[in-house]
Amino acid sequence: MVITVKPLHPLFAGEVSGVDLRQPVDAATLAEIVRASDRFAVLVFPEQALDDARQIAFSGLFGPLETTRRQLRPDQPLRLDAHMSDVSNLDEKSRLLPATDSRRMGNIGNQLWHTDSTFKRIPARYSLLSAHVIPTAGGNTEFADMRAAYDALPQAKRDELEGLVAIHSIYHSRATVGFTDFTEAERAALPPVPQTLVRLHPGSGRKSLYLASHASEIEGMPLPEGRMLLLDLMEHATQRQFVYTHRWRVGDLVMWDNRCTMHRARSYNMAETRDMRRTTVSDGVSSLDRRQMSIRVAQPAMV
Ligand code: OGA
Numbered sequence: 605m606v607i608t609v610k611p612l613h614p615l616f617a618g619e620v621s622g623v624d625l626r627q628p629v630d631a632a633t634l635a636e637i638v639r640a641s642d643r644f645a646v647l648v649f650p651e652q653a654l655d656d657a658r659q660i661a662f663s664g665l666f667g668p669l670e671t672t673r674r675q676l677r678p679d680q681p682l683r684l685d686a687h688m689s690d691v692s693n694l695d696e697k698s699r700l701l702p703a704t705d706s707r708r709m710g711n712i713g714n715q716l717w718h719t720d721s722t723f724k725r726i727p728a729r730y731s732l733l734s735a736h737v738i739p740t741a742g743g744n745t746e747f748a749d750m751r752a753a754y755d756a757l758p759q760a761k762r763d764e765l766e767g768l769v770a771i772h773s774i775y776h777s778r779a780t781v782g783f784t785d786f787t788e789a790e791r792a793a794l795p796p797v798p799q800t801l802v803r804l805h806p807g808s809g810r811k812s813l814y815l816a817s818h819a820s821e822i823e824g825m826p827l828p829e830g831r832m833l834l835l836d837l838m839e840h841a842t843q844r845q846f847v848y849t850h851r852w853r854v855g856d857l858v859m860w861d862n863r864c865t866m867h868r869a870r871s872y873n874m875a876e877t878r879d880m881r882r883t884t885v886s887d888g889v890s891s892l893d894r895r896q897m898s899i900r901v902a903q904p905a906m907v
Pocket residue numbers: 691714720731733743744745867868869870880882
């Protein structure tokens with residue numbers, strides 16, 4: 605055992621010590637990190653202060669990285685490498701964004717409970733977020749354990765959800781906060797996609813709810829019925845007993861498993877700089893493929 609994990613919450617989230625991510629990480633340590641993530645779903649690595657190249661290199665050990673959808677806006681030059689999602693309130697020259705800038709308005713959507721990249725046909729597995737500059741107050745990130753939320757549902761509800769598919773779209777979540785400023789290129793690149801509502805997590809064998817602010821409706825259900833089911837489940841899953849609040853320190857790297865958590869940024873005074881940088885590891889497969897695999901495994905036992 606190289607790493608040590610200190611629980612930060614009764615259900616999930618752990619603080620990892622015993623590894624310096626600025627140094628190359630060997631296969632055995634990487635396997636321990638994956639095992640810890642399968643158990644804790646959110647891992648906090650304090651005092652890492654990774655530069656972007658090191659963060660990209662470490663994240664890339666887990667699988668192929670997503671590139672930022674901001675590339676779809678060539679009129680807004682990137683501040684960071686295309687493998688980093690810029691979740692700061694800064695422009696390409698590191699100046700504070702004005703209140704009406706679409707980057708700043710779009711980022712406010714991160715304050716809705718969500719799971720990263722569920723609006724992509726192949727969504728995200730891990731996200732890794734590094735704190736470079738934090739505001740003097742606010743700006744925490746909250747995480748919800750979607751396995752515990754699933755486990756807490758009555759059996760009848762779990763049966764009802766089995767096999768349901770939700771439709772996810774970035775335009776839906778952003779419209780929730782009144783933001784609709786997407787170009788034709790953005791709309792064409794990111795059409796609404798289906799995702800299973802209940803996932804089987806391969807590393808832990810646990811089931812989890814797969815929700816997110818991007819989810820707008822349930823396939824085959826009247827719109828209000830599906831929307832209300834999603835809203836009810838979001839409310840259930842974000843009860844305080846399922847939530848860990850991360851209070852950032854500069855140099856923290858927090859890694860979370862998007863297959864079994866939701867998260868949201870909390871507000872802060874945007875006249876102060878908050879410079880947070882995310883790398884995102886693709887899951888490599890649609891959640892529907894994953895669901896079919898679990899159903900295929902389950903069926904032979906029933907004959
Ligand atoms: C993200 C995100 C939350 C935050 O990077 O995916 O949602 O607190 N960030 O910045």
